[in-house]
Amino acid sequence: MKIIDFRSDTITKPTEEMRKAMYLAEVGDDVYEEDPTVKKLEEIGANLVGKEDALFVPSGTMGNQLALLAHTERGQEIILEEKSHIFMFEVGGLAFISGLQSKTIKGHKGIMCASDIERAIRVNNIHFPQTGLICLENTHNMAGGVITPIELMRKVYEIGLNYKIPIHLDGARVFNAAVGLGVDVKEITKYSDSVMFCLSKGLCAPVGSLLAGDKKFIEKARKYRKMLGGGMRQAGIIAAAGIVALENMIDRLEEDHYNNRLLAEKLININGIQIDMDTVQTNILMIDIVNKNYNADTVISLLKENGIYVSKISDYKIRFVTHMYISKEDILYTAKIMKDILE
Known part of the structure; x- marks a missing residue:
């Protein structure tokens, strides 16, 4: 995997x-x-x-x-x-x-x-x-x-x-x-x-x-x-x-920013996720889990089963960070798995 x-x-x-x-x-x-x-x-x-x-x-x-x-x-x-x-x-x-x-x-x-x-x-x-x-x-x-x-x-x-x-x-x-x-x-x-x-x-x-x-x-x-x-x-x-x-390596950071915004735009349309889009400015994305059946730990565990690793910030907040080794295809796959988990 x-x-x-x-x-x-x-x-x-x-x-x-x-x-x-x-x-x-x-x-x-x-x-x-x-x-x-x-x-x-x-x-x-x-x-x-x-x-x-x-x-x-x-x-x-x-x-x-x-x-x-x-x-x-x-x-x-x-x-x-x-x-x-x-x-x-x-x-x-x-x-x-x-x-x-x-x-x-x-x-x-x-x-x-x-x-x-x-x-x-x-x-x-x-x-x-x-x-x-x-x-x-x-x-x-x-x-x-x-x-x-x-x-x-x-x-x-x-x-x-x-x-x-x-x-x-x-x-x-x-x-x-x-x-x-x-x-x-x-x-x-x-x-x-x-x-x-x-x-x-x-x-x-x-x-x-x-x-x-x-x-x-x-x-x-x-x-x-x-x-x-x-x-x-x-x-x-x-x-x-x-x-x-x-x-x-400095100029290519723009690609990380693009992928981060793409991820945010995909995830914000999933029921059970809230994102403050004003904060989506560089390569870090914070999402809030608002589906009452899930918290950060459960979502992180389910993502990991699908080969996706993220960080827990609090009981209902998760952090994603994009970088050189995250591709557009990875973003689209991650959004699909998040949708499958929460919906």
């Missing part, structure tokens, strides 16, 4: 071009900053997002946590959306690693209001923690791949400048946002002081993310990377795949 895996775009495997590049990669010791392939990847990544420098890290979570460490001091507070990845899915690292307190804001479909962010900034008071960082997420995972509008990012960046508070962008899927908006990614990332973006999701690289910012910030993050065990040696073997990802 063929497996159609919608659980995440992290399940993508490296392309043949990536595998060849990894085999042929020139390597050195990256802790000594002597791996030429890593250095090339970091240069390409920094230039793509319009930053002075970049740092290759094993994962997006590490990249985000390094940004928190490099931007803040222990005992400070950071502002972030209540369902953001940094708050929900990084094992409490902001508190455990950086000693930070969270000030969460309820967003509308994952998007915080600029005025709410400004109101959340702490005034100078001996009883309060100091606001040390504002974090944004683009696209927003738990909102269903929603794109944070550029105008909102501009407003938040200006707030940061006014209060002298840095802005970090969790841009795990920022290239999906750029493709979705039809803009150069720099039009998004210019409104942040630092940005983390993943190579191992829709871009298909097997390992790694990049953290980008100014040189002083990256120098600090590099030292913290070593402290957290992220200093890799002949990392050019995996960095080579990241170069292919950035050079050849």
Whole structure:
């Protein structure tokens, strides 16, 4: 039976071009900053997002946590959306690693209001923690791949400048946002002081993310990377795949977006499914099961029997993520099976 895996775009495997590049990669010791392939990847990544420098890290979570460490001091507070990845899915690292307190804001479909962010900034008071960082997420995972509008990012960046508070962008899927908006990614990332973006999701690289910012910030993050065990040696073997990802895999994200919308348009016509079509913007689809005879667990189990893997978000919510290894034919087959199950 063929497996159609919608659980995440992290399940993508490296392309043949990536595998060849990894085999042929020139390597050195990256802790000594002597791996030429890593250095090339970091240069390409920094230039793509319009930053002075970049740092290759094993994962997006590490990249985000390094940004928190490099931007803040222990005992400070950071502002972030209540369902953001940094708050929900990084094992409490902001508190455990950086000693930070969270000030969460309820967003509308994952998007915080600029005025709410400004109101959340702490005034100078001996009883309060100091606001040390504002974090944004683009696209927003738990909102269903929603794109944070550029105008909102501009407003938040200006707030940061006014209060002298840095802005970090969790841009795990920022290239999906750029493709979705039809803009150069720099039009998004210019409104942040630092940005983390993943190579191992829709871009298909097997390992790694990049953290980008100014040189002083990256120098600090590099030292913290070593402290957290992220200093890799002949990392050019995996960095080579990241170069292919950035050079050849960004534009094709549009195909994932097309397939995601096609899936949404097919599923919304099935009795027992509700979809907020306003959130269908990139490659993530959230559906609500409203047939009283089913919940997420039962639907997921029945889909799995038919070779379709999806993720449970809550008792009645399921997530689909499209990627390079999901075809139009897979979308049509999945819609048929969902219809058979629920109707």
